[in-house]
Each structure stands twice: as C-alpha cells, then as structure tokens.
Amino acid sequence: MSDSKYFTTTKKGEIFELKSELNSDKKERKREAVKKTIANMTVGKDVSALFPDVINCIQTDNLELKKLVYLYLMNYAKSQPEMAIMAVNTFVKDCEDPNPLIRALAVRTMGCIRVEKITEYLCEPLRKCLKDEDPYVRKTAAVAVAKLHDINSGLVEEQGFLESLKDLLGDSNPMVVANAVAALSEINESSPTGQPIIEVTTATVNKLLTALNECTEWGQVFILDSLANYNPVDDREAKSICERITPRLAHANAAVVLSAVKVLMKYMEMMGHDSDSVTNLSKKLSPPLVTLLSSEPEVQYVALRNINLIIQKRADILKHEMKVFFVKYNDPIYIKMEKLDIMIRLTNQSNIAQVLSELKEYATEVDVDFVRKSVRAIGRCAIKVEQSAERCVSTLLDLIQTKVNYVVQEANPRHKVNYVVQEAIVVIKDIFRKYPNKYESIIATLCENLDTLDEPEARASMIWIIGEYAERIDNADELLESFLDNFHDENSQVQLQLLTAIVKLFLKRPTDTQELVQQVLSLATQDSENPDLRDRGFIYWRLLSTDPAAAKDVVLAEKPLIAEETDLLEPTLLDELICHISSLASVYHKPPTAFVEGKVGLKKILPTRTDGDTDSEGQAQVIPGPDNLIGDLLDINIGGGGAPEGGAGAPPTTDLLGGGLDQLIGGGPVAPGGAAGGLAPGAAPAAGGGSGMNSLLGDIFGTGPTAHTGYVPAKQVWLTAQKGKGLEVTGSWSRRNNIVHMEMTLCNKALSGMTGFAIQLNKNSFGLNPAQPLNIPTLNANQTLDISLPMNTTGAVQKMDPLTNIQVAIKNNVDVFYFACMAPLHIFFTEEGNMEKKTFLATWKDIPATNELQYTIENVECTSDGISTKMAQNNAFTVAKRTLEGQDMIYQSIKLTNGIWALVELKLQPGNPAVQLSFKSRVTDIGQGIFQIYDAILHN
Numbered sequence: 001m002s003d004s005k006y007f008t009t010t011k012k013g014e015i016f017e018l019k020s021e022l023n024s025d026k027k028e029r030k031r032e033a034v035k036k037t038i039a040n041m042t043v044g045k046d047v048s049a050l051f052p053d054v055i056n057c058i059q060t061d062n063l064e065l066k067k068l069v070y071l072y073l074m075n076y077a078k079s080q081p082e083m084a085i086m087a088v089n090t091f092v093k094d095c096e097d098p099n100p101l102i103r104a105l106a107v108r109t110m111g112c113i114r115v116e117k118i119t120e121y122l123c124e125p126l127r128k129c130l131k132d133e134d135p136y137v138r139k140t141a142a143v144a145v146a147k148l149h150d151i152n153s154g155l156v157e158e159q160g161f162l163e164s165l166k167d168l169l170g171d172s173n174p175m176v177v178a179n180a181v182a183a184l185s186e187i188n189e190s191s192p193t194g195q196p197i198i199e200v201t202t203a204t205v206n207k208l209l210t211a212l213n214e215c216t217e218w219g220q221v222f223i224l225d226s227l228a229n230y231n232p233v234d235d236r237e238a239k240s241i242c243e244r245i246t247p248r249l250a251h252a253n254a255a256v257v258l259s260a261v262k263v264l265m266k267y268m269e270m271m272g273h274d275s276d277s278v279t280n281l282s283k284k285l286s287p288p289l290v291t292l293l294s295s296e297p298e299v300q301y302v303a304l305r306n307i308n309l310i311i312q313k314r315a316d317i318l319k320h321e322m323k324v325f326f327v328k329y330n331d332p333i334y335i336k337m338e339k340l341d342i343m344i345r346l347t348n349q350s351n352i353a354q355v356l357s358e359l360k361e362y363a364t365e366v367d368v369d370f371v372r373k374s375v376r377a378i379g380r381c382a383i384k385v386e387q388s389a390e391r392c393v394s395t396l397l398d399l400i401q402t403k404v405n406y407v408v409q410e411a412n413p414r415h416k417v418n419y420v421v422q423e424a425i426v427v428i429k430d431i432f433r434k435y436p437n438k439y440e441s442i443i444a445t446l447c448e449n450l451d452t453l454d455e456p457e458a459r460a461s462m463i464w465i466i467g468e469y470a471e472r473i474d475n476a477d478e479l480l481e482s483f484l485d486n487f488h489d490e491n492s493q494v495q496l497q498l499l500t501a502i503v504k505l506f507l508k509r510p511t512d513t514q515e516l517v518q519q520v521l522s523l524a525t526q527d528s529e530n531p532d533l534r535d536r537g538f539i540y541w542r543l544l545s546t547d548p549a550a551a552k553d554v555v556l557a558e559k560p561l562i563a564e565e566t567d568l569l570e571p572t573l574l575d576e577l578i579c580h581i582s583s584l585a586s587v588y589h590k591p592p593t594a595f596v597e598g599k600v601g602l603k604k605i606l607p608t609r610t611d612g613d614t615d616s617e618g619q620a621q622v623i624p625g626p627d628n629l630i631g632d633l634l635d636i637n638i639g640g641g642g643a644p645e646g647g648a649g650a651p652p653t654t655d656l657l658g659g660g661l662d663q664l665i666g667g668g669p670v671a672p673g674g675a676a677g678g679l680a681p682g683a684a685p686a687a688g689g690g691s692g693m694n695s696l697l698g699d700i701f702g703t704g705p706t707a708h709t710g711y712v713p714a715k716q717v718w719l720t721a722q723k724g725k726g727l728e729v730t731g732s733w734s735r736r737n738n739i740v741h742m743e744m745t746l747c748n749k750a751l752s753g754m755t756g757f758a759i760q761l762n763k764n765s766f767g768l769n770p771a772q773p774l775n776i777p778t779l780n781a782n783q784t785l786d787i788s789l790p791m792n793t794t795g796a797v798q799k800m801d802p803l804t805n806i807q808v809a810i811k812n813n814v815d816v817f818y819f820a821c822m823a824p825l826h827i828f829f830t831e832e833g834n835m836e837k838k839t840f841l842a843t844w845k846d847i848p849a850t851n852e853l854q855y856t857i858e859n860v861e862c863t864s865d866g867i868s869t870k871m872a873q874n875n876a877f878t879v880a881k882r883t884l885e886g887q888d889m890i891y892q893s894i895k896l897t898n899g900i901w902a903l904v905e906l907k908l909q910p911g912n913p914a915v916q917l918s919f920k921s922r923v924t925d926i927g928q929g930i931f932q933i934y935d936a937i938l939h940n
Contacts (some may be wrong), residue, residue, distance in 0.1 A: 015049055027065075030057055033907075034068045041075055048076050051083045058090045058777040063101065070109040077113040084113060088121045094882060095125035100134035107137065111144030118154050123159050130164045135173035142168055142176065146183035150190065162187070162198060170207050177211035178219025181226045188229075200230045202237070209244050217253040221582075224248065224259035228266055228579065229604065238267040239277050245280075249288040254299050256598040257288050258306055258582035263580050265310065266700075271608045275633055282317045285310075289317070290324050297332050304338035305587045309577050311345050318342075322351050323708050326358055336370050344380050352381060352388040356395050363399050363420055372423050375399065379427025383434045383562065393431060393439050396424045400449060421449050422458035429461040432468065433562045440469055450479060456491035459483075463494065467501025471508045480505060484516075487523050499524050500555070504538050507552050517544070573752040579604035591751055594781040710735055710874035711826060711937045715745060715829075719819045726750025727779075727817065729810065735827045735875070740768065740897075746776065747784045754779045754812045761795065762807035766828050766898055769795030779805070794899040795829070802924055824936065825896075825929035829875035833895035840879045840893055844903055847920045855931040857915040860938050864888040864908055867915075870937055876904065886910070894930070902930055 021033035035056055040047045058069045069242060077084040107129045110122045126148065129141035147166055149156040156162060165187075166182035184198050199206075208223045215223060224245070232238040241263070248260035263279055271278050289310070292303035294745035311318055325339045325346070340362075347355050359381070362374035375396070382392030399420045425446060431439060453459045463483065470476040483490070483498050490498070499520055506517040524537030543551035569577065569589065576591050585592050712734040719729040731744040748754050757776040761769055771790040779785055800806075804823045811818055833842070862870065868878040871892060880891045890906040900923050907916040917934060919927050 015047065017066060018050060019053055022057060029061065031065050032462040034065060038068050038072060041072065051076055051080045055083065055086050058087060066102065067105060068158040070105060074109060074112045077115050081115045081117050084115050085118055088118055091122060092125050095129055100137050103129060103132060104137045104140040106140050107144050111147035114151055116152060119148060119155060133681050135176050138168065138171065139176045139179040139268065142179040142183045146186040149187050162373060169204055174214040175216065175219055177207065178215045178222050181208065182222040184221065185226055200226060204234065205230055205241065217251065217256050220248065220256050221259050224263055228263045232267060232270060235270045236450065238270045242267050242281060246284055249284060251753055254292055254295060254303065255582060257292065261285060262581035264315065265581065266606055282314065285317050286321060290321055293324055297335055300335055301338060301935065303588055304335065304342065306581050308338065308342055309574065309581065309586055311342065312574055313578055314394060322346050322355065327362060333367060337373060340373050342378050344377050347381050347384060349385055349387055352385050355381060356391060360395050360399065368419055371419055375420055375423035379430055380453055382431050389431065389435055393442065396428060397442055397445060400424050400445065418452050421452055422455045425453065425458050426461045429464055430562055432465065433559065443469055443473060447479065456493050458498040460493045463501045465498045467504040476505055477513050481516060484519060488527065492530050492533065495530065496536060499533065499536060503555055507556055541567065570752055575606040576604060576752065578606060591781055594751055624864060709940055712743065713824055713936065718821045719817055721749040724817045725814050727812065731821065733827045734822050738831050740827045742789040742791055744787045744789065745784060746787060747777055748779045748781055750781060752781055754814060756813040758811045760809045763796040764806050765797035765800045765803050767793045767795040767797045768806060804929055816818040824933050825926065826874045826933040828897045830895050830897055831875055833875050833893055834877040835879055835893035837880050840891060840903065844920055847922060851920055851922065853919045853924060855917045857917055857935050857938060859913045859917045861913065862938055864890055867906065867938060876935055900926060902926060904930065914940055
C-alpha cells in the first residue's frame, strides 16, 4: 500500500493515540506512528507535543525510521530547543556508526538544526566527519560547516573548521572538492565587510582545475564560480587557466557553459585588447553561445540576456553570427524582443542590408508590441550606422505607405490603429535630431498621415517636426491650429510640444501667426491646470513681450545631437554584471545588491589589464545641465575642495544684492566690534576681560563656556534619487562648538558606485561656505553614508529670498546636481550674543516701534525656566526675567554671524499654552526666521 494513507483526514484525539503508538514495544507500530506524525507535520498540523516521544524513537538501527525522526527533529528543534538537546548524544553516537550513510545523515541533520544552544556540542562530531574515511561523509560535512557558519561564524573560526575546509580542497575525491568550494564560496558571500574571509591562492587553483574534469555538472559550476572570483597573478597564469577551462564550453549543461564563459570573459580583461590569446578565445566563445540558442525557450532567454551583456563588452565575439538572432515565427514574444535588441547591437555597415530586410518583415507581424519595437529598431539602425541612414529612412517611408492597420479588440472593433505609422513618426523625429537638414524632403509624406495619429508620443513627435521645420511647411500654421481645437483634451506631452512649436512658428513667421501664438499662450496660462504648461507659457509670454531677440536665442537654439546607443549599461555596472554571468543578476541586468536584501556579499569587478592599456580618467571638465540654478555654481572645484575663495586673480562677479552686506543689515558698515551699524556703542561685548563673554555666562548661568549641540531639525530630502540619477541626499543643519555643520546622508540608489565627490554653495545671505572638501572616496551601490561637513561664514554674500535659502551643487563622476535647502536661522546664532541689561534696554528703546514684530507660539508646554534653558543651548541668551500682572516675561538677546543683533521678549501666562513673542531688530527681514526657530525649538 502507498504512503498516501497517512495523509487522509484524521479523527479527534489522534495525538493521544499517536503518543501511545510511539511508545509501543513493536517496531512496526512505532514506525507507522512516526510516518503518521510526519504526514500530519507535512500538511501543517502542530504535532510538537509529540517531540519527546518521537525523539525516543531515534535509538534504532532502522535507517528509514532514523531518517523520519531526523526530519521531525529538523522541523521542530527551533521551537523546542531545550528538548532538542536530548538528541545530542544520538548525533555523537551516529557520527561513529559503521554505516557511512548514517554518519552522513547525522552530520547533515546537525547542520540543519539551527539552534545556537546545541551548536557547541556538535563541533567534535563535525570535526571527525571532516576527516572521515568515506568521501560521502566528508562532502556532507563540508556543507555542514557552511550551515554552522551561518548560525555562529565565530564558533566556526575558533574551532578551525575554515582550515579544515581549505584542506578538503586537496581531497582525492572531486565531489568533496566541489562541496568544499561551494561551502567556502557561501562563507565568503556572507562576509559582513564585503571582503573574502578565505582567499583563493595559486596552489588552490591548481587543485580546483584538477578536480574540474571529474566533478558532476553542479560541482563544475561551483568550481568555475570560485575560479571567477580569483585574480590571476599575471596574464601568463590567466592564459594557462583559460586553456584548461575552454573544454567546459562544449558541456551539455547550459549552466556549466555560462560559468565557463564568465571565467573566460573575466580573464580576457588581463590579456589586453589586441593579443592573439584574446582573438582565439573570442572565436572559441562564439559556437557555445550560438548552441545555447537551440535549447528550450527559457534557457534561450537566459542565454540571450547574458549574450546582451557579453556583446556590450566584446561585440566582436558574435559579429559574424547575426543570422542566429533572426526571429523565428514560433519564438515566444520575450525571445523576439531580446533578439531584436541584440540584432541592433550587432548591426554594422556590412550587415545592415539583411537586418533592414528582416526588420521590415517583422513590422508586418500581428504582435503589436513586436511591431512597435521593430519599427523603432529601424530608427536605431539609422542613428547607429550613418552610411545607411538613407536606406533606413526609405524603409520607414515604405512602411508608412503600406498603412498596415491593427484592430483594437478592447475598444471599438471598427476602430483601426496604424501602429507602424505612429512608431515610424516617433523614430523619424529622432533621425531628424541626429541628421539635421538632411531628410526634410519626407516631411510632406508625414503630414499626409497627420489625421491617423492618436497616440500622444506620435502626435507630440509630429508637432515637433512641424515646429522645427515650420519655415519649409507652407501650411504649418493650419496644421498646428488643427491641434488647438481640442487642446484641453490632449495629453500634457502633446500640449507642451504644441506650445513650443507654435512659439517657434511665430519666431520664424511673426507676421501671419500673431493670433495663433496669442491663442495658445492664453490656453496655456489662463485655462490650464497643469503647472508645467502654465509656467512654460508664462516664460514664453514674458520672453516674447520683453525681448524677442532673446526669445529667438532660447527657443531656436541649436540642439545637441542625440546619442547613438541610449540604452547601453554604464561601464562600471557592465563590468560588475560580467562577473555575475549565469546568475540572476545577468538576467535582471542589475547587481545582486539591487534585488537581494540583507547580506552585502562580495563586490565583484573585472581585473585591470596588466599591459598598461588602461584609460586615464583625468580631470574632465564638468558640462553644466540646462537646469542649473545660478552661474556661480558652475565654477565648481573639480578637485573636490570647497568653494573657491575670493582674492587676487578671482574673476569679477556681479553682486546681485547691490549694496552687499550693508544693505542686508539695513545700515552702514559693520562696526569693528561686530555690532551692526546703528546699535548702541556697548552692544557688542568685549572679547576678553571681566565684562567679556566668559564672565557674562558665568554671571547669569553660573557656568563657564561649554561645547554643546543645540537643536538639530529632522533631516529632509534635499535631492531625490530621481533627480540625482540614483544619488539621494537628505540633510539638516547643526551648530556644534561654535561651528556650523551641514549634516548630510548620501544614499546611492543607482546600480553602480559613485566617486569624485565635490560640493559648492552659491553666494547666500550669510556667506556660508564649506570649510573643507567633501571627503568621500567611493559611495557603492545601495550604500548609505552620513557626512558632517563643517562650514564657515567667510564666503561671498548675496541676499536670498527667503533669507536662509542655500543653493548647493554636488558633483560626482555621474554629473553635477543642483538643489536648494532652507537653513534654520539658529545655526547663525553666535556664542557672543549675551547682551548686558542696560545695553539691552537702551537698544530696545533706540530701535523704532515700526521695527517691532509680534508672533504667537501655540501649544508650548515649557515653563519660563525651561524656555531659558532650551534657548540658551541654541545661543539665545536670557538677559532678564520678571513677573508683570501675573505674566512671566523673558528678555533674550541674539547675535548672528554677520553682526546683526535681535532682541526678543517672551510673555507666558500660567495655564495658557500660548506664548507671545515680540521681536525687535534693525533688520526686520530676520523676524520670520526667528519666530520659526523659536517655534521649532520650543516644540522639540
């Protein structure tokens, strides 16, 4: 009878029956009871109550029963750790059993019981099994070491198991070697530092290569993967290893083939581009990759994804194999799409004719997505192979004139969509961008198909063509006007393009298109709810009304040519993915850290060539983006230092503030003592002596000066990963030890590392400037780094709106990124802000009443003493306190880094959580900032 009977529905009270059967004297009944228990466990029933009874059955000579008990033990040991210790003696005994199957079973189960309490008891049995005479036991013990390392890595290192594993690499049995390699690889991958715990040496490599030929296919994969992590000493060793690995390319298992390809691709990097060895290896790599495309579709897809990476690195490997990537009628859609991508990458002058012939055929297929991609592929070929651009354009025109329609089943069955025409117009727009003033003769044909366009991207592309070549299209105004009829129903992409196209038309033919441009500007600015469209409309309107010549320079500016290959992986990411060929990373085209949570793992990169043929990176000039904030930010110090200091030889800069610091503080030049012009003579305390800062602090608070950290606002996102091309910056500001700090957290959400960081601040209201360079050597993918950058206030001054707005530029090897953030005003409160009582009173009276501002801070839970303490920690000093008509009055003085003084009066009424804040200063611009920071600190 089959074992299915054990899975039938059980009756009530069966646990009790099983308990009695498990304790039966009859071996047969005991075995049946264990089988029933395992069946219940398998279907999800809780049979943990039987743990001691099942464990009692472990003392048996019956191998089948022992396997079942061990299975039960592995499942419930974690929930019953105290009971699991009962089985330790059995493990020790079974590890010395004459039957190697039982010894291996015991050591396998020991590795699977993830209970830290009993791991130390298992060390001795495991050590014996690692040196067992039977290879089956040794190979099982090797895997058990990796499992034990996952539970308690320190124990494995203390007990010397890592050295035992290294000894197994020289074992006479190839399967023991393979398992030892797999265990060591697993241990290295779990390294918390990202550095290998055990390095592979030249002697080890020779042992692995010896075992390679005799292993099973999965053993070969483990060994090849381990070899891929080894960096040869020189190109001679690399060639030697490649010669011994090359026969694996003929293996029947696709995993072995791809693992061998990975090793060869990595070692080829060490041999230089032009060596004979690289040429020979390239020829040998081609046939096995082509053979993989004869497998079942799933294997084909994995092979194609890997081939996509390989040809981005070394296109010459498959340059003569274009035909194998031609699409078959019965290929699944995911295979077709991948083949199309590879066809475009392999396209060159010699094979463009047959490629175009194929693509033209694909464009008449029934699968809409495939048709779209085929048409786009023709456009990409035109951009890539300049000599054949005209032939590609002719092919696109032929497709447009055939007008193959596709019935849209989801909507109206009578509604037919010409996807070929739509996609052709999109790619022709790109061709016009790549080859301006070359193929404009086809515009008339495109205009004939204007009515058939119903997709936003196609309509936007057609509008761009009409606007760009408006001077060559006689009825351009009529064509564009036809789009205005349903302007508000159009997609935002179409609306934006239409606005720009009509402005271009007006600048080229101003006499007869004035009404048209007024109509579109009115629609964009008055009737639209889209902020992007509205803002662009206002910019065009202002440009056209104030300076038409400038408008012409902006709108009709020469555009950069588009890139040939827009979907290539960045080189650093490509190098990393080459090291992950035959893994999921090569299918996703993402590094493992992008989709595997938890362990860091080893960072795999291609070795550098030893022939000196490396690219010198140099100090490349930063090309500013079109959306830069202010020109000053572009003078960034590429070397990584802070912002350039002014001085001799510095280029003259326009002071947008006009009056400089004088205008900001609202008076004459700053007095030598640091007080703003207009304050009473004694406002700035002396730097030394009994009336200085130190004695004032001692008089009022009874303490000497202390280094303290005041209020630090929560970090906010300053630069999103989307705008930062993977770099996300969150930050805040603090003041510590009389120094302003820019507290930043940099997170790299891109797929490759970032280097070459530098930072610069634009001119701002307080002259804030980095005091030192941004010292970040490398920010790896998915790495987060906290930076505390000290600042000074000696930089150029320019009044900002709002006053504490700080504009920042951060540069790295990817680009220069610009963002603006608000600095809380209290970081500019200096330690010299404690004013004497008489000076405070005289200054308060001297400042006009019109300069007094009042605010209310709601829901304050502090007492007057608590407020004084909190504000003193942030350099807002209490000069005096008094009680007037039942209200507590606090008088505080503040001095900013630029010499501006602020005087504050706080009124508190017992039982009332609202605090009245009165503020006076020669410069009322700082009033709102003072209120905001008081509100934040008192609610912190």
